[in-house]
Amino acid sequence: MKNKVITLKSRPVGIPTQDDFGFTEESIPEAQDGEVLLKIKYVSVDPYLRGRMRDEKSYIEPFKVNEPLESGIIAEVVESKNKNFKKGEYVNGMLKWKQFQTSNGNGLNKVDRNKAPLRAYLGVLGLTGITAYLGLEKIGNLKKGETLLVSGAAGAVGSVVGQIGKIKGCNVVGIAGSEEKTNRIQEEFGFDMAINYKTTDNMYKAIADACPNGVDVYFDNVGGEILDAALANMNKYGRVVCCGAISLYNETKTPKGPRVETKLIKNSLLMQGFTVRDFVKDFGPAQKQLAKWMEEDKIKYLETIVEGFDNIPKAFIDLFDGKNKGKMIVEV
Template identity: 60%
Template sequence: MMKTILLNNRPKGKPTTSNFEFVEENKILTVNEGEILLEAKYVSVDPYLRGRMSDAKSYVPPFELNKPVQSGIVAKVIVSNNDKFLEGQYVSGLLNWQTQQVSTGVGLTKIDETKAPLSAFLGILGMTGLTAYLGLNEIGKPKAGETIVVSGAAGAVGSVVGQIAKILGLNVIGIAGTDEKIELLKSKFGFDAGINYNTSTNIDADLKELAPNGVDIYFDNVGGPISDAVLFNINRFARIIICGAISVYNETETPKSVSVQPFLVKNSALMQGFIVSNYADKFPEATQQLTSWLSVSKLTYTETIVEGFDNIPNAFIDLFDGKNKGKMIVKI
C-alpha cells in the first residue's frame, strides 16, 4: 500500500491537519529505463515549508494544491534501472511525501552511511548544517573574540551555528524558549550563556548583562520582538544574518516591528537575508568541513524523531510550538 500526503488547502495562520489529505493506493509503480524506485526512510520537516504552503511570491514556487508536499528525504533504492544507482543504496534529496516514488535520480545525493546515521544527512550533514556553516561564514565573517547571539538556538540550525562559532573562538549567547533548552545549549552545545525568552522580562537588559561589550554578529532564526531586542545591543560594523522568521510565519496581518534603519546607519551594520542555495558552489567544502568536525567530536547534534508516515503533518505543526530540540525528523 503506497501512501501520499497532499496539500489539501492553504493554511490561514498556523497550519492544521485539515490542510493535508492522505491518499492510499494499492498499486505497483513502474520503473522505466533510467529510473529508480525509492522507499522513504526519514523525512525532514522544516519551518520554511510554511512559506511554500501559501501562494505569496517567494524565492521558490508554492506547493500546488492537491499535489504531494515535498521536503528533504532520505530514501533507499529498492529497484534500479539506472546504472548510476545501485539497489540498496541510500540517497537524499527533495522528494514527495510518499512512502514510495519513482525518480530519474536527478538532484539526488548518494549517502555514505558509514560516515554517520542516516538521519544526520537531513540535519547536521545536510541542509541544516550547510545553512548554519555558510550563513555564519559567508555573511557573519566571524572573528575570534567576537560575541554572537543566536535566536532559535535550540533548533536544528541554531544549535549548529553556536557550535561552529565556539570552534572559531567566539563568545556565544543563545536564545530559546525553555529552561531545559537553555541548559541543553550550555551543557551539550557549548554555548556560553542563554536567555529564556518566555521567562525573561527584558531581553534587551539581559543581553546588556551577558554581552556588556555588545553584539558583533546576530544569527536570526525567529524575527519579531526577540530580534528587536538584539538590535539595541549591536556593535559598530555588526553583521545581522537573517536565516528565518518563524515567529511571524503564521501571522495573518503584517507584523509590527521597530524600524531597523536607525540601528544599521548608526552602527554601519550589515543586515542580509539568504537562502542556502545562494552558496551551492561551496556545498562540497562545507560538507567536508562539517564531516571532519563531526568525526572528531567537535560537533554534535540533537534530533527529535517522530515515528510513522502518518505523523508527518503533526511533526511539522509542532515546529511552531517549539516542541523540537534540534532537528525534527520523521522516521518511516
C-alpha cells in the first residue's frame, strides 16, 4: 500500500495552478517508540498558505520546493506508541499533505467528536474562529453600539467576525462578491447590511450609505481597493484589523494604492497587522467562548467540502475565485 504525498513543485507566479503542485508516492512510515501513526481525515485550505509559497521572510517560514505542503489537518490515530494518544482518537495540528505520517505528538491537540463535528475544529473552533475572535478582541477592541465593517464577509473568518459583532450588539455590514453571498450573510448570519463589491461602482459611497454613522472597526480580509474605500469611511479613533489581503496575494509586483498616512493622522486611526499565532496563549479561552456560542446556537458556520486527497490543490486554487462558501475543507 502506497502513501500519496502532495509537494510544492514550483513557486506560483500569480494565481497558483495545478502545475505548481507535485504528486508523489512513498511507503507508509512506521510509528517508532514515542510516536503515533496518523491518517489524515480533513484538510483545511486557507488563503494565507499562498504567502508561504513565496520565498520571503514572513511570520511563518516559507514552504520548500519539492517538499510536502502542510496546513491545519484533522487526523485519526491509527497506531500509537505514545502514551498520550490512543488508537482511534482524533487530533488537530499542522500536518503534511500526506495520507499517512508519523508524529511525536508535539503540536497535536486531541479533538472530541462528541462535543462538535470533527470539521468544526478546523473552522469555528479552530484557527478560523479563533482568528475572528482574537482579531476583534486584541486589535478591533469592538464596543457595543459601534459599526463593524467586514470584508470577505461570506468567508470562513469573515462570517464569524460578523456574527460576533452581532453578539456584541454592533451594527454589522459585510462586503462579499456575489448576490448569493450578500443574501447569505444577511439571512443566515444576521448581518445588518451587505455590499456586493462586484456590482458596485463606487465602494466609498456604498460603504458610506451602508454605514450612516461611519465605520468604527474594519476587519479586513482582502486589502486593496476595498481597504482604500473603508479607510476613507473610518470614524475618528477607528481601528483597522489587517487580518488578510487576499486581493493582493497573487500580485507579482508590489501593488500601489493611495497613501494612508494622512488619513491615519487626520482621524487618529489605528491599523494593525493581525496574525493569530501571535496570541497562542489566548487560544484556550477563545475556543471556550466560541464553543459556548456554538452550543447556544449563536454562531452558525458554513463549509464547502471537497472530496478526495488529490483535490487538495484544486480546493486551494478555488479559494482565489471565491468558489467556497464559508470554510473550505477537503475530506480525504
